[in-house]
Amino acid sequence: MGLVQYVGKRLGIYLAVILIGLSITFLLPRFMPASPIEAYISQMQSRANGTITPEAIEQMRANLEQLYGLKGDLLTQYLNYMSRVLLRFDFGPSMSFYPQTVSTMILGALPWTLSLLLVSTVLAWLLGNLVGLVAGYFHTKRSASVLEFVGILLYPIPYYILAVSLILLLAYVIPIFPLSPTFPAGQMNLTKFGMVIYNSLLPAMTIVLAGFGWNILSMKALAVAATEEPYVTYARLKGTSNVTRMFSYVFRNAMLPQATALALSLGTVFNGAILTEILFSYPGIGLIMRTAAGAGDYNVLYGAIAISIIAVATAGLVIDLIYPLLDPRIRHR
Amino acid sequence: MTATTVSEPAGTARSASRDSWAWLINTRLAVGFVIVSIFTLGAFILPLFAPADPSVQSTYMKNMPLTAAHLLGTNSLGQDIFWLLVFSIRNSLILGGIVAVGVTIISTIVGLSAGFIGGNFEWFVMLVVDTFITIPLLPLLIMLGALIRANQAFLVLAIIIFGWAWAARTVRSMALSLREREFINMARFSGANTIQILAREIFPYVTAYMLVNFINTMLFAINTEATLAVIGVSRVEIPTLGSIVFWALNYNALFTGNYVWIIAPIVATIALFLGLFLLSTGFNQAFANRRGVL
Numbered sequence: 001m002g003l004v005q006y007v008g009k010r011l012g013i014y015l016a017v018i019l020i021g022l023s024i025t026f027l028l029p030r031f032m033p034a035s036p037i038e039a040y041i042s043q044m045q046s047r048a049n050g051t052i053t054p055e056a057i058e059q060m061r062a063n064l065e066q067l068y069g070l071k072g073d074l075l076t077q078y079l080n081y082m083s084r085v086l087l088r089f090d091f092g093p094s095m096s097f098y099p100q101t102v103s104t105m106i107l108g109a110l111p112w113t114l115s116l117l118l119v120s121t122v123l124a125w126l127l128g129n130l131v132g133l134v135a136g137y138f139h140t141k142r143s144a145s146v147l148e149f150v151g152i153l154l155y156p157i158p159y160y161i162l163a164v165s166l167i168l169l170l171a172y173v174i175p176i177f178p179l180s181p182t183f184p185a186g187q188m189n190l191t192k193f194g195m196v197i198y199n200s201l202l203p204a205m206t207i208v209l210a211g212f213g214w215n216i217l218s219m220k221a222l223a224v225a226a227t228e229e230p231y232v233t234y235a236r237l238k239g240t241s242n243v244t245r246m247f248s249y250v251f252r253n254a255m256l257p258q259a260t261a262l263a264l265s266l267g268t269v270f271n272g273a274i275l276t277e278i279l280f281s282y283p284g285i286g287l288i289m290r291t292a293a294g295a296g297d298y299n300v301l302y303g304a305i306a307i308s309i310i311a312v313a314t315a316g317l318v319i320d321l322i323y324p325l326l327d328p329r330i331r332h333r
Numbered sequence: 334m335t336a337t338t339v340s341e342p343a344g345t346a347r348s349a350s351r352d353s354w355a356w357l358i359n360t361r362l363a364v365g366f367v368i369v370s371i372f373t374l375g376a377f378i379l380p381l382f383a384p385a386d387p388s389v390q391s392t393y394m395k396n397m398p399l400t401a402a403h404l405l406g407t408n409s410l411g412q413d414i415f416w417l418l419v420f421s422i423r424n425s426l427i428l429g430g431i432v433a434v435g436v437t438i439i440s441t442i443v444g445l446s447a448g449f450i451g452g453n454f455e456w457f458v459m460l461v462v463d464t465f466i467t468i469p470l471l472p473l474l475i476m477l478g479a480l481i482r483a484n485q486a487f488l489v490l491a492i493i494i495f496g497w498a499w500a501a502r503t504v505r506s507m508a509l510s511l512r513e514r515e516f517i518n519m520a521r522f523s524g525a526n527t528i529q530i531l532a533r534e535i536f537p538y539v540t541a542y543m544l545v546n547f548i549n550t551m552l553f554a555i556n557t558e559a560t561l562a563v564i565g566v567s568r569v570e571i572p573t574l575g576s577i578v579f580w581a582l583n584y585n586a587l588f589t590g591n592y593v594w595i596i597a598p599i600v601a602t603i604a605l606f607l608g609l610f611l612l613s614t615g616f617n618q619a620f621a622n623r624r625g626v627l
Contacts (some may be wrong), residue, residue: 013463020464028473028479151337156610158556160563161602164578173586264466271471271560278564289472292481293566301479305472312469 006330014317021309022313026081030074037064039296041093087279091303094197096295102303105288105304110307114286116200120206120207125262128215129255133172135216135247136223136254145215151216154209159272163206163279177202183283188273211270218261222254229253258325263319350515362615368608376423387389392593398592408594409584418597420452421502421572422605425555428489428573432554433547436494440500441543447501448508465498471560478566483566487563499553500546507542510537529545541620550615559602574602 041060045052052060072080084090091102135147171179181199184192225302226232227250235249277286285304292300324330340424391411399406405568449460477491511517520534559575561567563585569576581595 013460016460017467020461020466024468025473025476028477103453138408152614153607156552156606157603158559158606160560160575160578161599164563165599168587168595168599206445264463267467267469270469274471274475275560275564289475290564290566293475296479298479307478308472310467310504314468316467330421 003324006324010317010320014313015313016059017313018310021313022082022085023078024283025305025309026078029298032115037061040064040298043296050063054135082263085306086142091306094292094298095297096292097297101301105300106285106303106307109283109285109288110311111275112282113273113286116204116277116284116333117207117269117284118316120273121203121211121269122264124208124211125215125258128212128249129219129258131212131215132219133223133246133251133254136220137227137242138251139220139224139227147216148220151213151220152323154213155217157210157213158209159206159275160279162209163203163276166206167203167279181280181282183281199257200282203282206276206280207269209274212237212268214265215258217260219254222257223250226250226254256323259319259323263316266312266316266319270308274308359610359615361554361617362619365608365611365613365615369612372422372605372608373426376419376426376625377554379419380423383416383419385413385416387420389411389572396589399593405593405597406591408580408586409500410580413599414594415448415573417577418601421577421598422601425558425574428485428558429490429551429555432492432496433550435489435521435597436497436500436550436554437543437547439493439497440546443497444501444504445508445539448505449512458501462498462501462505463497466502468495470495470557474557475564475566478561485571487586488558488567489566492557496550496553496557503546504539504542507538511538516575521545541616545613545617545620548609548616552609552613556606574598574605 023094041057041064044060086319089103094100094102094105095192097105098259120157131147135151138144139209150223153157167179178199181202182195183199184195232245232249235245240249274286276282277284278290281287284309289301289304292298292304352592389412393413394412395407395409395411397403397407403413403415405418405444408417437466443458443462446564447455448463473495474488474491477487481487517530517534520530525533555574558567558573559578562569562573562575563579563582567573567576569579577598578595581591581598584594586592586594
């Protein structure tokens with residue numbers, strides 16, 4: 001398999017993931033027992049104390065069906081939905097923040113989510129793999145098993161527990177960080193930027209800790225296997241130092257499956273980021289999603305989900321396209 | 334499994350106890366087993382002696398301290414925290430168990446068929462599997478939660494539908510390696526028929542993976558439900574490991590000084606998850622040792 005086939009195959013998978021993912025988001029609400037339109041109408045009705053006339057309701061229903069793209073048979077709806085999302089990036093207006101469009105809301109939140117995710121995921125990957133590498137390379141030493149123990153202890157802890165415990169420890173017991181983070185709106189300047197960083201440290205720490213444990217365990221297992229390869233023995237006999245062997249021989253090879261694993265686990269990482277945002281009121285896509293779900297703002301909810309799927313798939317694609325740079329065997333075949 | 338036992342050096346402790354269960358024991362498994370047993374027994378036996386349904390609010394006085402009558406005190410809703418916790422663990426374990434049964438069935442069928450049939454079928458199945466792994470689950474569940482809030486059965490179904498992919502991937506890679514293994518050819522050349530091979534050679538292999546997958550899926554399911562509960566998009570009136578934290582956060586347990594309300598579920602969750610995780614990796618280690626992989 002040459003480089004061209006590799007990229008082609010990967011692009012194919014990318015398109016398939018987006019297509020299947022968007023189809024699921026299209027189909028799911030249509031197979032639900034509850035209809036968002038009826039829910040919205042009854043919400044309006046109760047707000048108006050039941051004074052809306054049946055004719056007005058009928059008109060409202062027609063308007064909403066138009067707005068949600070629920071006109072016509074399933075196939076027409078599907079094609080309309082796909083072309084709106086993929087070609088025009090149009091999810092209609094928000095219900096709660098009318099007439100703001102969903103895409104501007106999401107595009108405003110996306111940089112927040114992406115920067116938090118990017119920084120913390122890269123950190124978690126680097127730190128976890130470094131600790132795992134040391135634990136695996138020196139796996140015969142007793143002190144190395146302490147490092148693995150940290151991984152075992154951290155990995156199974158659920159995300160929300162990590163987040164709540166961190167708030168408990170670092171914002172309440174030892175009040176280093178703000179208990180309820182504030183994120184300044186409007187034009188960025190240096191003070192505001194510093195404030196954002198300070199307020200983002202706790203959420204970022206949660207994501208790093210969550211990814212840390214898995215990376216330690218996985219890297220440790222890979223490094224143990226790599227350490228016993230003949231080429232490492234050869235390097236030792238050649239007289240290379242421990243550090244060279246660890247990084248250029250063991251890590252160089254063990255990092256490849258870890259890069260693939262990162263691309264595969266992005267969906268899970270993203271789940272974590274959403275949860276973190278909600279628990280820390282961080283103004284990203286997750287918070288928008290939660291607010292929209294609470295207010296019954298389905299346009300925003302669907303838009304945020306569609307964007308999440310596209311974003312996660314794209315991030316996976318980017319990692320997989322970087323992969324040939326890491327693995328010369330794909331480049332030189 | 335004859336191939337592995339023959340290659341083993343004679344005189345080791347393991348070959349002596351080949352026919353007993355001793356091969357299964359290792360530290361992780363033992364610790365995990367003890368923790369999970371305590372939780373499971375406690376969660377299923379204790380509710381039989383519960384003085385009152387802990388999910389009912391205002392049963393007792395609010396915010397009572399730790400006493401003999403209320404081992405962990407009561408919360409701001411007038412519920413007994415100890416019993417609330419016991420019921421939460423039970424409900425979470427039941428949910429995890431049901432999801433794990435569903436996921437194990439689906440993933441075993443999908444993974445084995447993909448691994449053994451191969452070709453275009455495998456390619457297509459793996460495309461679907463990778464798609465399901467890539468799609469972020471939480472947004473979809475938040476949407477479902479917003480649409481149909483009060484339906485626990487539906488939530489279970491949704492977690493099964495979106496949770497089978499990881500397990501299917503492991504089963505398929507196991508099937509791939511199994512396809513190439515010598516001992517199956519060995520058995521075939523020794524005159525075993527397909528049923529015998531399936532029952533005596535393949536099934537022991539598959540069960541090991543299924544068991545480990547089962548526990549991992551339980552972890553995943555309990556975690557997913559709890560996550561939804563914590564952010565308030567599942568049915569939070571039902572006590573689960575997540576909803577108990579949801580109420581504690583919502584009623585600002587920290588500021589009212591009711592630390593036990595929030596710390597007790599955190600400690601219980603960490604212990605339970607650690608136990609399940611150790612159990613799963615312990616099994617993995619034991620089976621790997623037995624297969625002679627390690």
